[in-house]
Amino acid sequence: xxxxxxxxxxxxxxxxxxxxxxxxxxxxxxxxxxxxxxxxxxxxxxxxxxxxxxxxxxxxxxxxxxxxxxxxxxxxxxxxxxxxxxxxxxxxxxxxxxxxxxxxxxxxx
Amino acid sequence: xxxxxxxxxxxxxxxxxxxxxxxxxxxxxxxxxxxxxxxxxxxxxxxxxxxxxxxxxxxxxxxxxxxxxxxxxxxxxxxxxxxxxxxxxxxxxxxxxxxxxxxxxxxxxxxxxx
Numbered sequence: 559x560x561x562x563x564x565x566x567x568x569x570x571x572x573x574x575x576x577x578x579x580x581x582x583x584x585x586x587x588x589x590x591x592x593x594x595x596x597x598x599x600x601x602x603x604x605x606x607x608x609x610x611x612x613x614x615x616x617x618x619x620x621x622x623x624x625x626x627x628x629x630x631x632x633x634x635x636x637x638x639x640x641x642x643x644x645x646x647x648x649x650x651x652x653x654x655x656x657x658x659x660x661x662x663x664x665x666x667x
Numbered sequence: 668x669x670x671x672x673x674x675x676x677x678x679x680x681x682x683x684x685x686x687x688x689x690x691x692x693x694x695x696x697x698x699x700x701x702x703x704x705x706x707x708x709x710x711x712x713x714x715x716x717x718x719x720x721x722x723x724x725x726x727x728x729x730x731x732x733x734x735x736x737x738x739x740x741x742x743x744x745x746x747x748x749x750x751x752x753x754x755x756x757x758x759x760x761x762x763x764x765x766x767x768x769x770x771x772x773x774x775x776x777x778x779x780x781x
Contacts, residue, residue, distance in 0.1 A: 562709075601670070602710070602757065602772040644709050648765075654723050655700070655770065657709030 560585040562647050564658035571635050572666050579630040579661050581619075581645030591621055591628040592646040594657070602644070605630075615639070635665045671760050671773035679779045680748050688743045688776045692760030698722075699741040700770060701733055702757040710757055716741055717764040745778075753780045 561584040571577055583589060593605040606614045608621040608628060619630045628645060645658040672691045680686050692699050698717045702710035715723035716735035735741045739760075745752055755777050759770035 564709075601774055604769045607769075646709075654712050654715070654725065656712065657702075659707070659709050 560589070560647055560649060560654070560656045562645050562656050562658035564645055564661050566661050567659070568662045568664065570664040570666065573637055574634050577630075577632045577635045577639070577663065577665075579643050579645075579663065581628045581630065581658060583626050583628065583645075583647045585626075585647060585649060587649050589621075590648045591619070592648070592655075593617070593619055593628075593630050594644045594646055596642040596644070598641070605643070635663075637665045637667055639663060640665045671758055671771050673756075673758050673773040673776050675776060676774070677777045677779075679781060681781055682748055682750060684748050685744065685746045686748060686778060688745075688756050688758075688778070690741045690743070690758030690760075690773060692739050692741070692758075693771055696760035696762050696771070697739055698761040698764050698768075699735055699739065700759045700761070701741070701743045702759065703727075704755040704757055704775070706754075713743070715764075722764055748780045750780050753778060 563582045565580055591608040594602050595605040596602045617632045619628050621628050642660050642662050644660045647656045674689045700715040701713040703713055704710045712725040713727050714733045719735045730746045733743045755775040757775045758773045761768045761770045
């Protein structure tokens with residue numbers, strides 16, 4: 559079975575503060591991890607994936623297989639980062655994308 | 668391209684009825700996946716279709732079925748509706764079969780069962 563856990567429902571920070579959105583996963587095979595984001599009144603969209611190893615909008619995420627984690631980080635939060643963030647997992651051998659419950663990030667001015 | 672489109676936007680049904688939801692993928696995308704999103708939860712995988720064949724099924728009862736047409740559009744059918752089927756139903760399309768490819772989501776259909 560594959561499972562994604564996002565332990566927090568809400569993170570509220572001030573503009574310029576660092577952000578870390580936690581994600582832990584459970585999967586017996588080789589996982590592929592993603593972060594999806596949904597801004598207010600917009601569709602769910604891909605933010606980044608671990609295989610790309612890239613920074614998108616200042617966000618980065620490193621896959622830690624030892625801790626089975628894929629935390630999303632940004633050193634300086636911006637107001638436009640306020641959104642719902644979902645961590646998701648896919649197995650290399652299946653077509654199923656499993657999402658966590660999501661976390662609301664609120665960045666205050 | 669308008670992106671993934673879904674119809675209808677909202678739907679109200681009574682317990683025991685049947686419902687059909689429709690999805691049109693982005694032009695050129697051959698994979699369509701369906702998700703159910705209950706309030707306060709993340710999307711939960713229901714089905715994936717690629718080249719008109721079912722390629723993946725989530726943990727949903729047989730009341731849920733789907734199909735994909737030659738133009739790659741898709742329908743999700745739910746029979747014998749229960750109150751617990753009330754949710755936002757999302758459709759996502761992708762160029763390739765593997766879910767590791769970026770999935771593009773539609774706006775969803777909000778189903779309310781009374």
